[in-house]
Amino acid sequence: MDRRKLLQLGSLATAGVFMPLSSKALVLNKAVHTKTSEFDRIRLNANENPYGPSENVKKTIAESLMMSNRYPHIESIPKLKSEIAKLHGVTEDMILITAGSYQALKIIGTRLSNGTGNHVAPDLSFTVLMRQTERMGCTWKKIKTNDDKSINLQRMSDAIDSETQFVYITNPNNPTGHYISRDKIVDFCRSIPSQLPIIVDEAYIEFVKGDESESVVRLLQELPNLIITRTFSKIYGLAGLRIGYALAKPEWIEDWSTWDQGGQLGVSNLSANAAIAALQDHKFLKSSKVNIDKTRNQFSKELTDLGIKVYPSWTNFMLLESGSFQERLIPKLEHAKIDIGIGRSGVMTNLARVSVGTDQQMNQLLNLIKSVI
Ligand SMILES: Cc1ncc(COP(=O)(O)O)c(C=O)c1O
Numbered sequence: 348m349d350r351r352k353l354l355q356l357g358s359l360a361t362a363g364v365f366m367p368l369s370s371k372a373l374v375l376n377k378a379v380h381t382k383t384s385e386f387d388r389i390r391l392n393a394n395e396n397p398y399g400p401s402e403n404v405k406k407t408i409a410e411s412l413m414m415s416n417r418y419p420h421i422e423s424i425p426k427l428k429s430e431i432a433k434l435h436g437v438t439e440d441m442i443l444i445t446a447g448s449y450q451a452l453k454i455i456g457t458r459l460s461n462g463t464g465n466h467v468a469p470d471l472s473f474t475v476l477m478r479q480t481e482r483m484g485c486t487w488k489k490i491k492t493n494d495d496k497s498i499n500l501q502r503m504s505d506a507i508d509s510e511t512q513f514v515y516i517t518n519p520n521n522p523t524g525h526y527i528s529r530d531k532i533v534d535f536c537r538s539i540p541s542q543l544p545i546i547v548d549e550a551y552i553e554f555v556k557g558d559e560s561e562s563v564v565r566l567l568q569e570l571p572n573l574i575i576t577r578t579f580s581k582i583y584g585l586a587g588l589r590i591g592y593a594l595a596k597p598e599w600i601e602d603w604s605t606w607d608q609g610g611q612l613g614v615s616n617l618s619a620n621a622a623i624a625a626l627q628d629h630k631f632l633k634s635s636k637v638n639i640d641k642t643r644n645q646f647s648k649e650l651t652d653l654g655i656k657v658y659p660s661w662t663n664f665m666l667l668e669s670g671s672f673q674e675r676l677i678p679k680l681e682h683a684k685i686d687i688g689i690g691r692s693g694v695m696t697n698l699a700r701v702s703v704g705t706d707q708q709m710n711q712l713l714n715l716i717k718s719v720i
Pocket residue numbers: 363393394446447448449450473517520521548550551577578579580586590591
């Protein structure tokens with residue numbers, strides 16, 4: 348396989364659109380990166396926070412090194428659970444701490460699927476959960492998104508049948524960046540039959556208003572079939588520390604914790620303590636949102652002025668129509684060591700997903716795009 352093809356596959360894998368981060372995809376990515384250190388590359392393909400972690404979190408990480416001889420379940424994980432419980436107004440038995448929300452989604456998929464039937468999720472979606480249940484024999488009913496790439500909630504509801512095992516929705520959505528207002532998603536969750544699990548993946552929810560106000564977390568008390576996944580990888584800037592969580596009714600959390608391969612020890616003191624510090628660092632959260640919004644809006648405007656269609660985004664990435672220039676752009680990206688997510692088949696054909704980096708990184712990308720359109 349030639350180098351160019353490897354680049355495209357690597358980009359798609361990290362876009363989480365066609366392939367989950369399977370070992371196969373990781374090998375491909377590694378092949379792309381072998382020529383240079385990963386840090387030589389400008390990574391605009393994995394929706395990481397270019398500003399994280401915060402100074403306070405770095406200090407906590409350094410202090411936590413001293414606890415490296417201790418297991419995490421005695422102190423750090425219970426403390427993190429207590430902070431998360433306070434943040435969301437839930438009890439601690441409703442929280443499963445995992446190595447990123449990726450792990451939470453995989454456990455949930457394994458436990459909610461019995462290997463038959465279907466799950467209902469948009470065609471443009473984060474795929475980890477569905478790939479897991481597809482592997483187990485379940486079918487993904489791909490619900491066509493609207494022309495503006497928003498999720499069609501009516502079509503989602505209409506697709507539910509007696510064989511449906513769960514409904515999955517990411518809000519804001521990846522890879523589109525689109526956001527469903529809280530009122531609408533609350534109504535949607537309430538309309539789902541009470542015996543049917545509904546998973547709301549809120550990996551990017553803090554980007555909407557910079558706080559918890561848009562989350563559906565308060566609905567957990569009312570809807571026992573609701574599951575929410577969250578992560579510290581995005582606005583908190585801790586993707587490399589692998590820490591996230593699921594919120595759900597205690598019976599599910601208890602069941603999932605027995606299926607958690609680390610047996611509640613899969614998260615280190617370092618990650619748990621970093622997450623606690625991150626939750627308290629409101630200043631960092633705010634500045635990340637301000638910077639990312641500003642850069643995204645600016646980049647999006649520049650592309651629009653060039654005649655490129657950019658879909659509205661409430662996140663740290665954006666989706667754009669790249670079909671007319673992407674073949675010329677790919678070799679330039681490789682030369683400049685810039686990674687973005689380029690779609691070449693299925694629902695992602697002629698679309699690219701670009702994560703928001705620093706102003707300087709976005710300017711570099713902008714100049715490349717200008718040189719090929
Ligand atoms: C919608 C969504 N959910 C979950 C994840 C998984 O993130 P992590 O495992 O780093 O928490 C991602 C990562 O990009 C994502 O986009």
